[in-house]
Amino acid sequence: MIRTILMLCVLALASPGLAAPLTPAQVFARQTYAVAPHIWLIAKPAVTDPPFEGNVVVIEQARGLVVVDAGGAPVSGQAVVAEIRKLTGKPVTWLVYTHYHGDHNLGAGAIRAAWPGVQIVSSTRTRENMTGPPMAYVATYAKSYGDMAAFAAARAEDAKLPQALRDGWRRTAQAGPAMVEAYSDLKPHPADLTFESRINLADEIAPVEIAYLGRANTDGDVVVWAPRQRVLAAGDIVVAPIPYAAHTFPGDWVEVLRKLKAYDFKVLVPGHGAPQTDRAYLDRLIAALERVRAQVALLAKAGVPLEEVRKRLDLEPIRKAFAGDDPWLRFVLAVVFTGDLISNAYKEARGETVVQGKG
Ligand SMILES: [Zn+2]
Known part of the structure; x- marks a missing residue:
């Protein structure tokens, strides 16, 4: 009997249909990649599976390090420090x-604990967002991910779904308990020093220029440029x-992307995902934004309601361009890109404001 139960446990762990939970250290683990002399990327390898963790870029100056972003949870910050x-x-x-x-x-606490002399810098708007309502979501972050993990576990078992989608849900369910644990004690660390448009961190081996180029992904994005190495961290x-x-x-956002294209970069490090050495992805992104903006503007000006606009848009070229035929990537694209892009383009066409922290 005991033997049978043990066998069932072994089968359960081996079966791709059943999720064996992972630890926070496994789920938030990071790897380091050399980008250029004195510059590294510290990234979570599986970028299209939750948790979606921002890239961290490390730039070595003569007397210390400039670190761009900090990871998305205390455990993630600890992995970055290590x-x-x-x-x-x-x-x-x-x-x-x-x-x-x-x-x-949200990993900044670990960096501050490791190096108490660190100065945190951001744009003025980013500090305002981090000390105001847009950041309030962190209080319910653990619960949101707990709910999502339960939903994901059910979807992973849904035989009607394509296998690739079920596999994505299974990976999400597997990471769920670790995300809940990691997000249970979150403390934002707003910047010590803010700036409006530009700040330079002079240095003899790796000078750094930080610039606000306009509203794009949020109302306070900045990019970090290492001109000697020609590396651009784009957030x-x-x-x-x-x-x-x-x-x-x-x-x-389109205007800011055109400004990024004008940088003479050898490597562009995105906020998530692999470093890029050409402008092909920037062009693909600009084309997608312009396509959606143009179609949405026509319909919005004709008074078509948002939900009807969603039905009428032809998004297939965008799906093909970014997700190919992969059902999981197509699902992620709809959740994190096209759905919000359409609502934001609709607001833009009607002269309404996109509120930070809300959909
Ligand atoms: Zn991000």
Whole structure:
């Protein structure tokens, strides 16, 4: 009898249909990749599975490190600290937030604990967002992910769904308990120092220029440029392979993407996803935004209601461009990109404001 139960347990663990929960350390684990001399990317490898964790870029200056973003939970920040310590004994002197979304800054406590002298810097708007209502969602983050994990576990068992979609839900359910645990004690660390448009961190080996180029992914995004290495950290203005559009300003976003194209970069590091060495993805993103903006503007000006606009848009070229035929990527694209992009483009066409922190 005991033997049979043990066998069932072994089968359950081996079966892709049943989810064996993972620990926070496994789920939020990071790897380090060299980007250029004195510059590294510390990333969560599985970028299209929850938790969606922002990239961290480390730039080594003569006397210390400039770190761009901090990971999205305390455990994630701890993983970032461990990876940095493998690279160098230099302290983190600057931590820059690209924007207010928690997947880029809720790991900051671990960085501050490891290097108490660190100065955190962001745009003025990002600090306002992090100290105001837009950041309030962190209080219910653990519960949201608990609900999502339960939903995901049911979907993983739904025989009517395509296998690739069920596999995506299974991976989500497997990570769920770890996300709930990781998000249970969150504390934002707003910037110590803010700026409106530009700030330079001079240095002899890796000078750094931080710039606000306009509203894009949020109303306070900044990019971090290392001109000597020609590396541009773009934050979530660029997210790959599936872009992200929750709190975006589509028209301004296109203008900012054109400004990114004008940087003479060798490597562009997106807010999530793999480093890019050309402008192909920027062009794909601009084309998608312009397509949706143009179609939505025509319909919005004709007084067509938003839900009807959603039905009438032809999104297939965008789905093909970003997700191919992968059912899971198509699902993620609808949830994090096209749905929000349409509502934000609709607001833009009608002269309404996109409220940060709300859909
Ligand atoms: Zn992000």
